[in-house]
Amino acid sequence: MTLTLYPAIDLKDGACVRLQRGEMDQATVFQRGPAAQAAYWESVGFLHLHVVDLNGAFAGRPVNVEAVRDILSATKNPVQLGGGIRSLAAVEAWLSEGVSRVILGSVAAKNPALVREAAQKFPGRIVVGIDARGGMVATEGWAETSDIAAAELAARLEDSGVAAIIFTDIARDGMKTGLNLAETEALAARVNLPVIASGGVASLDDILLLRAAAARVPNLAGTIIGRALYDGSLDAAAALAAC
Numbered sequence: 001m002t003l004t005l006y007p008a009i010d011l012k013d014g015a016c017v018r019l020q021r022g023e024m025d026q027a028t029v030f031q032r033g034p035a036a037q038a039a040y041w042e043s044v045g046f047l048h049l050h051v052v053d054l055n056g057a058f059a060g061r062p063v064n065v066e067a068v069r070d071i072l073s074a075t076k077n078p079v080q081l082g083g084g085i086r087s088l089a090a091v092e093a094w095l096s097e098g099v100s101r102v103i104l105g106s107v108a109a110k111n112p113a114l115v116r117e118a119a120q121k122f123p124g125r126i127v128v129g130i131d132a133r134g135g136m137v138a139t140e141g142w143a144e145t146s147d148i149a150a151a152e153l154a155a156r157l158e159d160s161g162v163a164a165i166i167f168t169d170i171a172r173d174g175m176k177t178g179l180n181l182a183e184t185e186a187l188a189a190r191v192n193l194p195v196i197a198s199g200g201v202a203s204l205d206d207i208l209l210l211r212a213a214a215a216r217v218p219n220l221a222g223t224i225i226g227r228a229l230y231d232g233s234l235d236a237a238a239a240l241a242a243c
Helices: 034-043 054-059 065-074 088-097 106-110 112-121 150-156 181-190 204-216 236-242
Strands: 004-012 015-020 023-029 049-053 079-082 101-104 126-133 136-139 144-149 164-169 195-198 220-225
Touching (some): 004 054, 004 065, 015 034, 049 054, 049 065, 088 112, 106 136, 181 204, 181 220, 204 236
Parallel strands (some): 004 220, 126 164, 195 220
Antiparallel strands (some): 015 023
16 A cells, blocks of 8 residues: 655745644745755655645635746656636646646635536546535635535535545644544545545654555545644655655
8 A cells, every 4th residue: 555645835925834724824934945845855755746825725816826837847746736726727727837736625615517627628637625624614715614514525526537635624734733534534435536634744653544544445545744844743754664
């Protein structure tokens, strides 16, 4: 069994940052710029990259365009990108720029027909990001909470043709309190799609627990890692070896 690890680069005002629970005023800015950070994650052995345009998520349109382009130029690794991508034109534009997979978040809850259209037009290249607060889907950069349960939205989109689902527990994001494996497993059990866990990875123990969970629910495909890698509480080499 192999889990895929996605080091995260979150972009705010052109810088590489980490947030706590998605709060923009809780941003920690890291020394390396986005392009240098992308090159670094490749150099230590990661094979994928997860990038989020935080400003774009709030604005509803791409904002950190130049930073994303710099990242694409700095790494050969496939990049999955989310944040403010709300139209088929935006999806197509990013894929033509060299993004490997586009993540559709808010629009998945508000306009599932667009998700289906994009997935059919670009097979294997559309991922749905389901971000949950108290089990309910949050949208608009996590500023709004809907009345749709995360697992229910996943089930609705199972036959849409998307390549994977990223499930984020907002309460744990950036907090290093461990993955919410109970909810992640429950969601993964509802669908026949790869599910990527996100929010709360703190140490190697979380990777090992995810591996154990993947033995029970085989479509648990990997995890996104942010703050724990940046502050050194999770060693990149050890995490990769565990997968």
